Amino acid sequence: MVSSRPRTYTVEAVIVRASDFGEADRLVTLLTPFAGLVRAVARGARKPKSRLGGNVDLLRHIRVSVNEGRSLHSISQAQSLFSLRGLHTSLEKMSTGIYMAELAERFSVEGGSNPALFNHLVRTVQALDAEDLHMLMPRWFEMQVLQINGFLPTITSCVDCGSDLEPQGHVFSPERGGIVCPDCRASESDVLLPAALNTVKILRHMARAEWQAVQPLQPGEDELRQIGRILKEHLEFVLDRNVRSTAFMDEVTRWRPGK
Numbered sequence: 346m347v348s349s350r351p352r353t354y355t356v357e358a359v360i361v362r363a364s365d366f367g368e369a370d371r372l373v374t375l376l377t378p379f380a381g382l383v384r385a386v387a388r389g390a391r392k393p394k395s396r397l398g399g400n401v402d403l404l405r406h407i408r409v410s411v412n413e414g415r416s417l418h419s420i421s422q423a424q425s426l427f428s429l430r431g432l433h434t435s436l437e438k439m440s441t442g443i444y445m446a447e448l449a450e451r452f453s454v455e456g457g458s459n460p461a462l463f464n465h466l467v468r469t470v471q472a473l474d475a476e477d478l479h480m481l482m483p484r485w486f487e488m489q490v491l492q493i494n495g496f497l498p499t500i501t502s503c504v505d506c507g508s509d510l511e512p513q514g515h516v517f518s519p520e521r522g523g524i525v526c527p528d529c530r531a532s533e534s535d536v537l538l539p540a541a542l543n544t545v546k547i548l549r550h551m552a553r554a555e556w557q558a559v560q561p562l563q564p565g566e567d568e569l570r571q572i573g574r575i576l577k578e579h580l581e582f583v584l585d586r587n588v589r590s591t592a593f594m595d596e597v598t599r600w601r602p603g604k
């Protein structure tokens with residue numbers, strides 16, 4: 346028998362979005378390993394004596410009790426699982442962390458289980474907190490998010506004809522989703538981004554390596570710019586074409602009458 350009474354459950358989560366709400370509350374979006382996004386209000390969190398207080402700030406990794414409500418869930422208890430120290434000393438690190446949380450959120454839906462994405466966010470935020478900021482960290486984070494969700498660009502052969510890549514003359518097509526060889530580059534009139542050999546090598550490395558193996562790399566400014574542009578455009582294309590429609594389909598399925 347299904348109970349109509351509100352349910353309370355405890356879950357591990359990272360806060361990927363937080364904003365002030367009402368007089369003294371916070372509205373938070375939690376990313377959880379097995380239930381995707383959960384939106385909830387932390388009542389009284391902005392009161393000086395609140396026990397929720399700092400535990401419901403952005404990027405916190407917490408264990409939290411969620412009380413399901415009819416229209417809005419609420420949080421009654423939150424225990425910090427990892428204290429962020431280095432993050433709060435650097436605006437650049439903090440904004441990098443916020444960007445990564447937003448990206449994880451955009452690849453997530455309510456009710457969608459994705460423990461690999463959750464663990465990736467947790468581990469990367471911890472590394473960001475502990476280490477000096479590395480310009481490749483947000484790019485590696487993006488590459489792994491694409492990998493986890495099955496949207497990696499084609500970077501080992503030409504995305505059009507499948508031929509092996511020679512050392513020179515390649516470009517990246519966000520629309521086609523990968524590297525295009527010189528023979529195929531003129532076949533369509535899409536936007537083509539420069540992709541030098543080293544850029545492609547770093548992209549390949551980031552797709553398969555743990556952060557510890559990427560961290561020693563020191564790419565030049567040109568490579569960083571190319572990598573940044575390729576991933577930005579690829580992500581925009583993927584998010585526009587796939588993730589929104591996937592999220593929309595999930596919503597449709599969830600709200601189908603009789604479910």
Ligand SMILES: [Zn+2]
Binds near residue numbers: 529
């Ligand atoms: Zn080709």
